[in-house]
Amino acid sequence: QVQLVQSGAEVKKPGASVKVSCKASGYTFTGYYMHWVRQAPGQGLEWMGRFDPNSGNTKYAQTFEGRVTMTRDTSISTAYMELSRLRSDDTAVYYCARDVRGGETRYYYYMDVWGRGTTVTVSS
Amino acid sequence: SSELTQDPAVSVALGQTVRITCQGDSLRSYYASWYQQKPGQAPVLVIYGKNNRPSGIPDRFSGSSSGNTASLTITGAQAEDDADYYCNSRDTSANYVFGTGTKVTVL
Numbered sequence: 001q002v003q004l005v006q007s008g009a010e011v012k013k014p015g016a017s018v019k020v021s022c023k024a025s026g027y028t029f030t031g032y033y034m035h036w037v038r039q040a041p042g043q044g045l046e047w048m049g050r051f052d053p054n055s056g057n058t059k060y061a062q063t064f065e066g067r068v069t070m071t072r073d074t075s076i077s078t079a080y081m082e083l084s085r086l087r088s089d090d091t092a093v094y095y096c097a098r099d100v101r102g103g104e105t106r107y108y109y110y111m112d113v114w115g116r117g118t119t120v121t122v123s124s
Numbered sequence: 125s126s127e128l129t130q131d132p133a134v135s136v137a138l139g140q141t142v143r144i145t146c147q148g149d150s151l152r153s154y155y156a157s158w159y160q161q162k163p164g165q166a167p168v169l170v171i172y173g174k175n176n177r178p179s180g181i182p183d184r185f186s187g188s189s190s191g192n193t194a195s196l197t198i199t200g201a202q203a204e205d206d207a208d209y210y211c212n213s214r215d216t217s218a219n220y221v222f223g224t225g226t227k228v229t230v231l
Binding site: 035037044045046047050059061062095097100102103106107108109110111112114115116117 | 154161166168220221222224
């Protein structure tokens, strides 16, 4: 079955960087874009960006431009999201989610499979 | 950047019908997708496209769209539908945005 398995929880100090991994299985990794979404404690979902594992092309949310980098290793079907210059308000659960798109006269896009999330805590 | 607005909270009696709305300019061009999230869990896709349910999602969940508003309807709400619900859409700049979220309480 299609599955996204994320790396374990991280604790970082302000100013440091964190790199979260998302290993895909059950489908062709390079055939689907991947999104990264985060959720701060008690808050809503926030889209961070999407990544094309085939080309390496990225689209980052303006909020994270300059601080986020999305990459992949196709040999192990794994996507990565690195966030730098961490602040306390980056404390959140970070999710990867597979992108699906379709439609003819009107397009639709959705995230059909999600990882379980990686908790990142930023604290001095 | 685009925004999607949802009512913060709604309540529904067990077995009754509830509609959750999502408003935003991007919805004039693209269909919304809807996600259910329970505490401590990852979001789960419940509706996508014009009105499509992934395998395993009960048919009491349905979606609709008109103008700049998308709606998610739960017909015959069950106790297990008590959760947060988020809409999501892409915009014309290829950015994605989530709605502000609606907490559904089943009484």
